[in-house]
Amino acid sequence: MAAAGLLGAVATLASRRLLCAPPGAARGRAAVLGPARRFGASARAWRSSEDKVTVHFINRDGDKLTAEGKIGDSLLDVVVDSNLDIDGFGACEGTLACSTCHLIFEDQIFKKLDAVTDEEMDMLDLAYGLTETSRLGCQICLKKFMNNMTVRVPEAVADVRQSIDMSKNS
Amino acid sequence: MGASGGWRGASALRCLRPAGLAGRAWGHGAPWGWAWVGWIPCLLTFLLVSCPGFKRPLSTSERVPRICIVGSGPAGFYTAQHLLKHHKLARVDIYEKLPVPFGLVRFGVAPDHPEVKNVINTFTQTAQSDRCSYYGNVTVGKDVTVEELQQAYHAVVLSYGAEDNRILGIPGENLSGVYSARAFVGWYNGLPENRDLKPDLSSKTVLVLGQGNVALDVARILLTPLDLLRKTDITEGSLAAIASSKVKRVWLVGRRGPLQVAFTIKELREMVNLPGARPILDPADFAGLRDAIKDVPRPRKRLTELMIKTALEKPGEKEAKIWASATREWGLKFLRSPLEILPTADGKRARGIRMAVTRLEGSGESATAVPTGEVEELECGLILSSIGYRSLPLGSSVPFDRKHGIIPNHLGRVQGVPGLYCSGWVKRGPTGVIITTMNDSFDTAQSVLEDLQAGMLNVSNTKEGFESVRSILQSRGVHPVSFSDWEKIDAAEVARGQLAGKPREKIVDPQEMLQLIGLAPFHSVSLKGKTLYSVLFFKPNERK
Numbered sequence: 001m002a003a004a005g006l007l008g009a010v011a012t013l014a015s016r017r018l019l020c021a022p023p024g025a026a027r028g029r030a031a032v033l034g035p036a037r038r039f040g041a042s043a044r045a046w047r048s049s050e051d052k053v054t055v056h057f058i059n060r061d062g063d064k065l066t067a068e069g070k071i072g073d074s075l076l077d078v079v080v081d082s083n084l085d086i087d088g089f090g091a092c093e094g095t096l097a098c099s100t101c102h103l104i105f106e107d108q109i110f111k112k113l114d115a116v117t118d119e120e121m122d123m124l125d126l127a128y129g130l131t132e133t134s135r136l137g138c139q140i141c142l143k144k145f146m147n148n149m150t151v152r153v154p155e156a157v158a159d160v161r162q163s164i165d166m167s168k169n170s
Numbered sequence: 171m172g173a174s175g176g177w178r179g180a181s182a183l184r185c186l187r188p189a190g191l192a193g194r195a196w197g198h199g200a201p202w203g204w205a206w207v208g209w210i211p212c213l214l215t216f217l218l219v220s221c222p223g224f225k226r227p228l229s230t231s232e233r234v235p236r237i238c239i240v241g242s243g244p245a246g247f248y249t250a251q252h253l254l255k256h257h258k259l260a261r262v263d264i265y266e267k268l269p270v271p272f273g274l275v276r277f278g279v280a281p282d283h284p285e286v287k288n289v290i291n292t293f294t295q296t297a298q299s300d301r302c303s304y305y306g307n308v309t310v311g312k313d314v315t316v317e318e319l320q321q322a323y324h325a326v327v328l329s330y331g332a333e334d335n336r337i338l339g340i341p342g343e344n345l346s347g348v349y350s351a352r353a354f355v356g357w358y359n360g361l362p363e364n365r366d367l368k369p370d371l372s373s374k375t376v377l378v379l380g381q382g383n384v385a386l387d388v389a390r391i392l393l394t395p396l397d398l399l400r401k402t403d404i405t406e407g408s409l410a411a412i413a414s415s416k417v418k419r420v421w422l423v424g425r426r427g428p429l430q431v432a433f434t435i436k437e438l439r440e441m442v443n444l445p446g447a448r449p450i451l452d453p454a455d456f457a458g459l460r461d462a463i464k465d466v467p468r469p470r471k472r473l474t475e476l477m478i479k480t481a482l483e484k485p486g487e488k489e490a491k492i493w494a495s496a497t498r499e500w501g502l503k504f505l506r507s508p509l510e511i512l513p514t515a516d517g518k519r520a521r522g523i524r525m526a527v528t529r530l531e532g533s534g535e536s537a538t539a540v541p542t543g544e545v546e547e548l549e550c551g552l553i554l555s556s557i558g559y560r561s562l563p564l565g566s567s568v569p570f571d572r573k574h575g576i577i578p579n580h581l582g583r584v585q586g587v588p589g590l591y592c593s594g595w596v597k598r599g600p601t602g603v604i605i606t607t608m609n610d611s612f613d614t615a616q617s618v619l620e621d622l623q624a625g626m627l628n629v630s631n632t633k634e635g636f637e638s639v640r641s642i643l644q645s646r647g648v649h650p651v652s653f654s655d656w657e658k659i660d661a662a663e664v665a666r667g668q669l670a671g672k673p674r675e676k677i678v679d680p681q682e683m684l685q686l687i688g689l690a691p692f693h694s695v696s697l698k699g700k701t702l703y704s705v706l707f708f709k710p711n712e713r714k
Binding site: 088092095100121125127128 | 248252255256257258260283285286288289291292434435436439468469472473603604605608609612619622623
């Protein structure tokens with residue numbers, strides 16, 4: 001539909017993606033804004049499934065969302081590209097200026113993640129529900145060992161009311 | 171639903187997903203896990219509407235809730251986003267006093283923090299939803315009253331923020347050379363009401379009263395090398411003034427100690443790494459602090475550690491290099507409470523400040539500063555008070571807690587006024603970062619949805635929304651600015667910025683904005699306005 005097409009175009013223009021740097025490289029916000037990486041259908045077709053990593057997200061309501069990304073994609077990319085329904089995720093679009101893509105990792109995965117930068121720690125300090133195994137999704141790039149890992153979206157709200165969704169039935 | 175399918179196919183940024191196109195969530199099975207189990211009628215409706223070919227039965231539950239939001243800052247837009255996403259019929263109208271949207275994202279966020287402004291992309295998606303409308307240039311309380319809005323809408327959400335600042339309440343506060351940091355920020359960010367501030371930057375030393383992020387923002391803008399500022403969306407007028415600034419040193423003064431500073435670590439780190447500037451921290455202020463922070467929460471601990479490191483440790487290679495060649499400096503002064511702004515001999519301008527030396531009673535966040543009796547004077551020609559923003563009451567029909575500067579509410583429901591809600595700073599006070607306002611606004615939207623579901627908002631009583639407000643505005647000679655009007659202003663600003671090698675050149679005169687979109691008479695077009703027109707309609711590659 002026309003409206004959706006327009007919105008899609010705007011979003012494509014607006015999308016500023018984090019290019020994942022190799023381990024050890026500085027991943028501060030200076031390195032952040034690369035052009036959107038997009039693959040056409042043909043590129044998708046020949047891309048080996050070996051490049052794919054499956055990630056499970058436990059959403060705030062306990063729902064499990066499963067998505068696939070390719071090696072090198074950030075977890076923010078995965079959420080965006082798969083259009084996962086996580087409220088308010090990635091408000092600053094991966095520029096290390098907010099903590100809305102905060103995710104909680106399993107211990108054994110967390111230990112294997114690349115070292116965290118001071119700048120990421122600074123933003124994590126402002127995250128809701130911070131844990132010992134918290135990271136920002138925009139800073140974590142998919143690697144083979146992450147296949148089938150489960151990450152948890154922290155509870156964002158202070159009050160414990162059940163959320164209401166009247167978008168499905170009213 | 172074609173719209174949602176198209177959106178999904180676009181594979182666009184998740185966070186930019188238009189709030190209005192919420193139909194995509196069918197597949198996640200979310201309804202079953204929640205309070206819906208056992209809610210048979212809705213379940214049936216769900217099944218019916220999810221099967222193609224079935225026409226949805228009309229019922230009272232199909233009435234369209236009309237909701238209006240007062241204020242188009244982050245609180246307003248995040249509230250709208252949540253409402254539109256989680257209610258498939260609700261229509262949301264956002265009213266804004268200024269012609270242009272986004273509140274403090276445009277007028278508060280520092281020009282050298284463009285990343286934070288990315289939230290505008292999401293807000294734009296919300297505004298472009300076909301169930302959302304934007305009406306700028308409408309001052310609620312003056313052009314239309316809250317009561318009139320309550321007549322026109324099922325629910326009214328007040329998200330108008332904190333448009334004033336707390337005052338010092340000391341002699342000399344009104345001298346020339348003394349400004350609120352709020353006004354100073356408004357000036358360099360192009361807030362119309364502050365465009366003529368013309369702060370005197372001829373003083374070598376500046377004193378900022380307050381140790382929050384706004385205080386660090388103004389200090390950073392005063393000290394940042396011009397070449398860096400030039401690439402931001404700082405207004406051309408303020409850039410020119412800062413270009414001839416004589417400011418070399420900025421003090422940030424707090425009544426309490428290093429463990430009570432209100433700024434966050436990101437902003438402090440920026441200062442430590444600021445090109446061309448060096449920190450001046452008194453080691454005595456930080457001695458012995460390491461022990462004191464052993465058991466404090468992580469954010470405070472890391473923040474204090476960075477101050478201690480900067481003050482006491484030998485700088486790293488990068489910092490050492492910056493600091494050695496620095497021509498400007500900044501410092502934190504603790505345990506000082508302002509007593510009086512000292513005037514020049516002619517009594518017209520500020521020349522310095524007298525402060526009481528304080529000591530702490532108690533510890534941690536709740537420690538209070540009490541005067542020791544000792545007094546200190548400091549010479550400075552520019553004093554910026556950055557001791558907090560302040561919300562103002564909105565007419566007699568809206569309750570207001572003057573002591574806390576907020577609208578009294580429970581989870582966003584305004585006390586004693588059914589159908590009236592609030593979110594953002596006017597709900598909880600002027601603190602927090604973007605995620606705080608986001609969560610807080612989602613909470614308020616949640617309250618509205620709960621009340622809709624519980625039948626506490628009578629939607630069977632059809633409301634006209636903007637249709638009835640339109641005639642009120644017409645009768646009062648008020649011309650609202652639409653979101654597509656804003657997009658024209660936006661395009662003009664971006665085009666003007668392009669010529670100057672910056673992301674945008676903000677238009678600071680509301681009349682000029684209105685002229686641009688044909689809402690103000692042309693005969694008063696200023697020279698500046700003409701320049702703007704030529705910029706708007708000229709194609710950049712024609713000039714080369």
